[in-house]
Amino acid sequence: MQSHAPQNTHSTCPYCGVGCGVVSNKGSATIAGDLLHPANFGRLCVKGTALAETLNTQGRLLQPVVDGMPADWPLALTTAASRLQKIIVEHGPGSVAMYLSGQLLTEDYYVANKLLKGFIGSSHLDTNSRLCMASTVAGHKRAFGEDVVPGCYEDLELADLTVLVGSNLAWAHPVLFQRLLAAKAVSPDKKIVVIDPRRTATAESADLFLPIRPGTDVAMFSGLLAYLARQGQLDTDFTEQHCTGLTQTLEAAQCWLNIAQLADYCDVPVSDLTTFFQWFGATARTVTVFSQGINQAANGTDKVNAIINVHLATGRIGKPGACPLSVTGQPNAMGGREVGALANQLAGHLRFPSELTGIDETPDAEWQALRQFWRAPDLVQQGGYTAVDLFAAIGRGEIKAVWIMATNPVVSMPQADLVKQALQRCELVLVSDIYQDSDTVAQADIVFPALGFAEKDGTVTNSERRISRQRAFLPAPGEARADWQIVCDVAKALGFAHGFNYQNPAQIFREHAALTTLCNNGRRALDLTACRAMSDAAYDAWQPQQWPLPQVGYDSARLFANGQFYTADRKAKLVPLSGLEVLPRQGGDFVLNSGRIRDQWHTMTRTGRVPALMQHQSEPFVAMHPNDARRYQLKDGDLVELSNALGIFRGRAQLTDAQRCGELFVPMHWSGQFGFLSRCDVLYDDSRDPISRQPAFKQGQVQLKKL
Numbered sequence: 001m002q003s004h005a006p007q008n009t010h011s012t013c014p015y016c017g018v019g020c021g022v023v024s025n026k027g028s029a030t031i032a033g034d035l036l037h038p039a040n041f042g043r044l045c046v047k048g049t050a051l052a053e054t055l056n057t058q059g060r061l062l063q064p065v066v067d068g069m070p071a072d073w074p075l076a077l078t079t080a081a082s083r084l085q086k087i088i089v090e091h092g093p094g095s096v097a098m099y100l101s102g103q104l105l106t107e108d109y110y111v112a113n114k115l116l117k118g119f120i121g122s123s124h125l126d127t128n129s130r131l132c133m134a135s136t137v138a139g140h141k142r143a144f145g146e147d148v149v150p151g152c153y154e155d156l157e158l159a160d161l162t163v164l165v166g167s168n169l170a171w172a173h174p175v176l177f178q179r180l181l182a183a184k185a186v187s188p189d190k191k192i193v194v195i196d197p198r199r200t201a202t203a204e205s206a207d208l209f210l211p212i213r214p215g216t217d218v219a220m221f222s223g224l225l226a227y228l229a230r231q232g233q234l235d236t237d238f239t240e241q242h243c244t245g246l247t248q249t250l251e252a253a254q255c256w257l258n259i260a261q262l263a264d265y266c267d268v269p270v271s272d273l274t275t276f277f278q279w280f281g282a283t284a285r286t287v288t289v290f291s292q293g294i295n296q297a298a299n300g301t302d303k304v305n306a307i308i309n310v311h312l313a314t315g316r317i318g319k320p321g322a323c324p325l326s327v328t329g330q331p332n333a334m335g336g337r338e339v340g341a342l343a344n345q346l347a348g349h350l351r352f353p354s355e356l357t358g359i360d361e362t363p364d365a366e367w368q369a370l371r372q373f374w375r376a377p378d379l380v381q382q383g384g385y386t387a388v389d390l391f392a393a394i395g396r397g398e399i400k401a402v403w404i405m406a407t408n409p410v411v412s413m414p415q416a417d418l419v420k421q422a423l424q425r426c427e428l429v430l431v432s433d434i435y436q437d438s439d440t441v442a443q444a445d446i447v448f449p450a451l452g453f454a455e456k457d458g459t460v461t462n463s464e465r466r467i468s469r470q471r472a473f474l475p476a477p478g479e480a481r482a483d484w485q486i487v488c489d490v491a492k493a494l495g496f497a498h499g500f501n502y503q504n505p506a507q508i509f510r511e512h513a514a515l516t517t518l519c520n521n522g523r524r525a526l527d528l529t530a531c532r533a534m535s536d537a538a539y540d541a542w543q544p545q546q547w548p549l550p551q552v553g554y555d556s557a558r559l560f561a562n563g564q565f566y567t568a569d570r571k572a573k574l575v576p577l578s579g580l581e582v583l584p585r586q587g588g589d590f591v592l593n594s595g596r597i598r599d600q601w602h603t604m605t606r607t608g609r610v611p612a613l614m615q616h617q618s619e620p621f622v623a624m625h626p627n628d629a630r631r632y633q634l635k636d637g638d639l640v641e642l643s644n645a646l647g648i649f650r651g652r653a654q655l656t657d658a659q660r661c662g663e664l665f666v667p668m669h670w671s672g673q674f675g676f677l678s679r680c681d682v683l684y685d686d687s688r689d690p691i692s693r694q695p696a697f698k699q700g701q702v703q704l705k706k707l
């Protein structure tokens with residue numbers, strides 16, 4: 001492989017939301033952890049360690065494809081533009097959609113959002129981040145007035161009690177887990193509580209494990225709130241000055257005050273639940289980490305607010321070692337949120353007029369400012385279809401053209417078979433990707449070859465709001481181009497040259513930074529004033545920094561230390577919650593949970609190519625309790641089939657008492673392309689959280705049979 005960069009190149013791991021710094025040794029495909037990066041200080045997990053093995057060009061898309069035939073860029077771009085234009089003329093701008101990815105860089109995301117929402121005039125732009133942390137976005141906005149993570153990774157090390165709920169940190173965010181365990185090794189009195197239906201690898205390191213019945217998290221945290229109130233352990237000074245909604249929230253939580261009844265409802269031992277409550281009440285420095293087990297539920301937003309309620313009521317926010325901490329799945333899930341890549345967002349955390357109606361005298365001020373800033377005559381005025389609804393609209397022919405970038409929805413969406421059928425029927429499917437053989441590329445009319453991690457330049461934002469650079473250290477393979485470049489090329493072919501004449505990603509980032517200052521004056525946390533006039537050289541030399549960055553050197557490690565939030569009255573909101581669980585709808589003998597395994601990433605398009613990463617789990621499996629296996633006369637390794645009205649999944653039985661009886665766990669990674677009938681997402685219906693619209697991947701229901 002040719003050297004592209006003569007010096008060591010500092011970049012960022014392209015997998016999970018921890019956002020570890022990596023170093024490429026003098027432009028080679030040798031990759032090590034970056035000792036100076038504040039996310040990982042040199043550590044890497046097994047996926048990051050194996051990054052170098054994903055960098056060969058085998059299977060890569062090296063030139064555009066039009067209608068199944070190799071094509072040059074001019075043909076691909078003019079064909080895409082003319083077909084898009086025809087659809088827009090015949091069916092209106094709302095017949096065009098984009099489906100993006102937390103794998104994209106912020107600059108890629110920014111121009112895609114600008115093109116569709118600002119210039120084509122369609123609001124139907126969503127991202128696979130909808131499947132990842134949309135419930136956290138909604139919960140943050142309800143509580144804080146803005147989608148903002150209050151704390152930072154260091155808080156995990158400073159906390160005396162870390163509560164991990166719906167988070168298998170050991171496998172899904174391993175370097176953060178290493179940091180947590182390292183801090184505990186130095187101070188063994190620090191406690192870890194794990195709340196999860198499965199006894200995961202994370203739970204093995206816990207001082208206390210609560211194997212909660214799925215869907216009862218809101219009740220558990222509401223019960224905790226009621227308990228703390230009765231014990232006189234709320235921070236009433238903080239809530240009186242800086243919060244609203246405490247009285248109503250406590251009233252709603254009263255029904256969970258009886259710990260014995262609550263323990264019965266959550267199906268955990270009453271003594272353990274009491275211990276958890278006592279530890280929480282006695283420990284000022286408490287961090288609650290939550291992830292997909294909270295987000296991917298039909299009541300995910302309520303779960304998020306149940307956690308935040310407790311932190312607000314005890315004043316455990318904005319202080320070292322005390323915060324609710326959402327850990328996102330993807331490397332740039334946060335960056336996408338910053339530039340408005342969810343269907344219900346505008347760029348730069350600017351708000352639609354409907355979000356400010358009744359709050360602001362001029363509710364369209366932010367929308368108008370963005371319209372002028374972009375010189376975008378067709379800027380959308382309201383949100384569009386979120387992921388599940390977007391593919392449903394394709395299926396019924398309402399959306400005629402979709403551009404999918406850096407993601408594989410034929411495997412990863414709920415109702416995955418219906419998504420595949422929808423794309424087969426869609427008039428125009430554009431796909432930007434790096435590999436030839438993904439299930440989604442197979443459905444494309446036009447394929448754009450994109451740059452991969454080692455070839456790209458831009459920024460990503462990790463789970464603690466830290467913006468880091470991805471830097472290219474290998475040359476572009478074949479004719480592959482940067483995603484931002486492809487979007488700008490299509491925009492120009494559509495006649496929108498004035499908005500998309502960027503020379504490099506630095507120019508895009510400066511525009512993004514300038515946009516965050518519009519109508520701001522402290523009204524929004526996302527403020528990159530310090531970056532809006534940054535030179536190309538400064539962008540190249542960027543060191544990882546957290547936002548907000550109103551000026552150079554600003555300390556943004558923790559927010560809300562001053563008790564000022566981003567709501568209209570600058571107070572945080574506690575949200576009254578019912579706590580009643582939301583049950584899955586399909587019907588079946590087992591509750592189906594799905595998630596990551598240690599060594600794979602998403603739909604295995606990259607990690608599936610690394611032999612060493614296949615050794616941990618080489619086949620799709622169905623984890624089940626031995627008592628359930630006995631009922632079906634199954635032994636470890638037997639082939640089983642899960643099914644419901646939507647589809648089937650096959651895998652090998654994996655017997656483990658880490659599972660609760662009546663509940664199954666399957667990996668989310670496998671697809672059709674490796675010869676397995678193991679796309680677990682075909683089994684999930686369109687159950688979603690009513691606020692965040694995030695699918696409920698933890699709450700399926702299936703039948704089981706032995707093959």
Ligand code: SF4
Pocket residue numbers: 013014015016017018019020040043044045046047048049173174175176
């Ligand atoms: Fe990459 Fe996440 Fe592993 Fe860090 S923890 S090396 S970001 S996969």
